[in-house]
Amino acid sequence: MEILVCTKRVPDTSENEIQLNSAGNDIERDDLVYSINEPDNYAVEEALQIVAKVGGRVTVATVGGEDDEEILRREMAMGTQQGVLISDEAFAGSDGKGIATILKAFVERNHYDLILTGVQADDGAAQVGGMLAALLDYPFASLVNSIEVVGSSKLKISREIQGGNREINEIDLPCVLSIQTGINEPRYVGMKGIRQVASVEIPTFGVSELGIDPASVAAGAAKVKRTDYFVPALGKGAEMLEAGRPANIDKLIELLKAEGGLN
Amino acid sequence: MARIFAYIEHQAGVADDSAPELAAAARQIDPVASPTALVTGWGPDVDRVCETLRTSFGEIWKVAHEALAYPNAELVRKALVSVLPHGSVVLVPHDHFGVDLGPGLSIKLNSAYVPDVLAIEKVEGSWLTAVRQEFGGQVSAHVRCDSSSGAVINIRPGAFTPLEGASAAAQVVDKSSEIGALTARRRYLETIAAEAGDVDITKHQVLVSIGRGIQEKDNVAIAQDLADALDAAVSCSRPVVDAKWLPKSRQVGSSGQTVKPKVYMACGISGSFQHLAGIKGNPFIVAINKNPKAPIFQVADVGIVDDILEFLPELTERIRQVSGGKASAARATR
Numbered sequence: 001m002e003i004l005v006c007t008k009r010v011p012d013t014s015e016n017e018i019q020l021n022s023a024g025n026d027i028e029r030d031d032l033v034y035s036i037n038e039p040d041n042y043a044v045e046e047a048l049q050i051v052a053k054v055g056g057r058v059t060v061a062t063v064g065g066e067d068d069e070e071i072l073r074r075e076m077a078m079g080t081q082q083g084v085l086i087s088d089e090a091f092a093g094s095d096g097k098g099i100a101t102i103l104k105a106f107v108e109r110n111h112y113d114l115i116l117t118g119v120q121a122d123d124g125a126a127q128v129g130g131m132l133a134a135l136l137d138y139p140f141a142s143l144v145n146s147i148e149v150v151g152s153s154k155l156k157i158s159r160e161i162q163g164g165n166r167e168i169n170e171i172d173l174p175c176v177l178s179i180q181t182g183i184n185e186p187r188y189v190g191m192k193g194i195r196q197v198a199s200v201e202i203p204t205f206g207v208s209e210l211g212i213d214p215a216s217v218a219a220g221a222a223k224v225k226r227t228d229y230f231v232p233a234l235g236k237g238a239e240m241l242e243a244g245r246p247a248n249i250d251k252l253i254e255l256l257k258a259e260g261g262l263n
Numbered sequence: 264m265a266r267i268f269a270y271i272e273h274q275a276g277v278a279d280d281s282a283p284e285l286a287a288a289a290r291q292i293d294p295v296a297s298p299t300a301l302v303t304g305w306g307p308d309v310d311r312v313c314e315t316l317r318t319s320f321g322e323i324w325k326v327a328h329e330a331l332a333y334p335n336a337e338l339v340r341k342a343l344v345s346v347l348p349h350g351s352v353v354l355v356p357h358d359h360f361g362v363d364l365g366p367g368l369s370i371k372l373n374s375a376y377v378p379d380v381l382a383i384e385k386v387e388g389s390w391l392t393a394v395r396q397e398f399g400g401q402v403s404a405h406v407r408c409d410s411s412s413g414a415v416i417n418i419r420p421g422a423f424t425p426l427e428g429a430s431a432a433a434q435v436v437d438k439s440s441e442i443g444a445l446t447a448r449r450r451y452l453e454t455i456a457a458e459a460g461d462v463d464i465t466k467h468q469v470l471v472s473i474g475r476g477i478q479e480k481d482n483v484a485i486a487q488d489l490a491d492a493l494d495a496a497v498s499c500s501r502p503v504v505d506a507k508w509l510p511k512s513r514q515v516g517s518s519g520q521t522v523k524p525k526v527y528m529a530c531g532i533s534g535s536f537q538h539l540a541g542i543k544g545n546p547f548i549v550a551i552n553k554n555p556k557a558p559i560f561q562v563a564d565v566g567i568v569d570d571i572l573e574f575l576p577e578l579t580e581r582i583r584q585v586s587g588g589k590a591s592a593a594r595a596t597r
Contacts, residue, residue: 017556018401123397125378130366139448142363161359164457172448182505223375223409232403238566249581259547261469261526
C-alpha cells in the first residue's frame, strides 16, 4: 500500500507559553519550541504499522519552508521511505482550501492508496484532510482511532464519537483519513536515528513541478483570512492564590472544606 | 445577507442541544434572519424532530431518505448539496459529525469554511468577522470570511446562548424529492459503546483530574494519593489516555465521560474546550498549572501557578495532617 502522510511543524503548546507580538498580528515566535504536530506523529506511526503488515511505502510530506525539513527528517527517522517538502513563495497566505489545493496537485502526480493527516493542527481547524478528500473526490473519515486493512480495496475503521463510543465504518480505497491521538504508541526517535537520515535528499516541489495556477492558492485566492490575534478579556477568571506554596496549600484546604471537597 | 441554514443533529427523535445554539448564531450573523433548519434522516423520528423545531426556526426543510437513517457525513453532504441554494450560509455544530461534514461540504458548495467559531463579531456586506481560538485556546483570533459565494460555518458547542422566547410556528417543507441517488464509499456498520472502567468517575463528588503535566505514568500515584486523602477519584484529560497512563473510562471530555462533581481539581490540565465540555453542573474548579497562560485559569474558581509534581504531594501531606486519622482509616479499608 502506498501511503502519504501530510504533516505540519507547529509550536509545541505543551512546552510554550504563547504570547502575542507587539503588533498583535502574530504570536511571538522567537524562542518557541517547535515540533511535529502531535496527531500527525500518530498518523505516521499508523502508516508504518500498516505497511509493516501489508507491505508498501510511506511518504511524509509538508507544505512549508526550509525550517520544516526538520520534522520531515524526524519522521523519516521513524522509518518512512521518503520525505517531501512542498514549498514555494507563491503559496504564501494560503487558507485551508489553498493548502488542500496544493496537496491535491501533489497527490495527482503520484499514486497513493491511502492519505493520512492528523486530526487537527495548531490552528484547531481540522479542515485540510476533509477538503483534500472532497477536491480529489475520495471518501473521507475524521477522528479515526483504529484502522484494519480488509483485502486490497477497503479498510475497516473506527471513529471516536461522543462519550468514548466508537463508530465503525467500512471505507473504500483510495481515501483520506484524519487520525486521532491515542490510536497507537508512536515509536521513539533518538538522535542517532535522526543523524542517519541527516543527509538523505528531500525533494522540493513548487508551483512549476506541481503545475499549480498560483492564482488558485495563496492570499489572493483565500476566502478566509486571519486579521489579528488577541487575548480575550477573562470572564470572571480564577481567583489566583499567589502567597507562596505553604500559604496557598492552607488557603486551598480552607476552600476545599467550604466547597464540600474535604470533610 | 444570504439565506442562513442550520444543520440539526438529532437522535431518537430529539434535536441536539446545538440546535437552539445555531439559531442564536444565525441571529448574530443577521438579527432579522429567520434561519432555516435542515433535518435529514428517515422514519417517524424525522417528523418528530421537525415538529419540535417549529417555534425556533423560520422554516424547516425535511430531507428524508432511507440511506440517511444514520448520519453518514458523505451521504448528508450529497443530500445538502442537492437542496441548498447557491450562496447559502450553512451553520453546523463543530463536533465529531461537524468535522466530518463541514470541510468537504464547503468544497462541494464552493463556499468559504470557518471552523470552530466562538462568536460572530461583525458583518459588513458579505464579509463576516468571526472569533476562533488557536494554540490550544491560549490565544484567540479574528478571522474574516468572504461569504459572497456562501459559507459553511462550524459553531463550537456551548459557545452561543440559546435565545429566549418562541416565534410563530414555522412550516415544514419536504425537500426529499430533490435529492438524487445516495450511494456511499464509506458505509456505517455499527457503534460500539465505551467500555465501563474500574472506577466510575461520574459517581464521585470530588475528582482529582490530571493532564499532561503529570509527565509520566509513575507520577499518577501522586494524584491517587491526593484522591485517597480526599476520598475522591482520579480522572484525567485526553493526553493521559493517549499515553496509556490511565484507561479511557477515566477521561473527562466530549469524547470521554461527562461528570458533575461538587469539586473538580484540574492538575496539569491546560483546559481545551473538548475537556471542559465534559464538566457539567458548575462545580468548584481548582486549577493548578505551571503555565500561567493555560486556558483552564479562565474557567476555574481558584488558580495556583505551580508544578503539580511538587505541589500535590505537599497538599496531600497537609490534608493528612489536618484530617488526622480519618483519611488514613479510610485508606486502610480500600
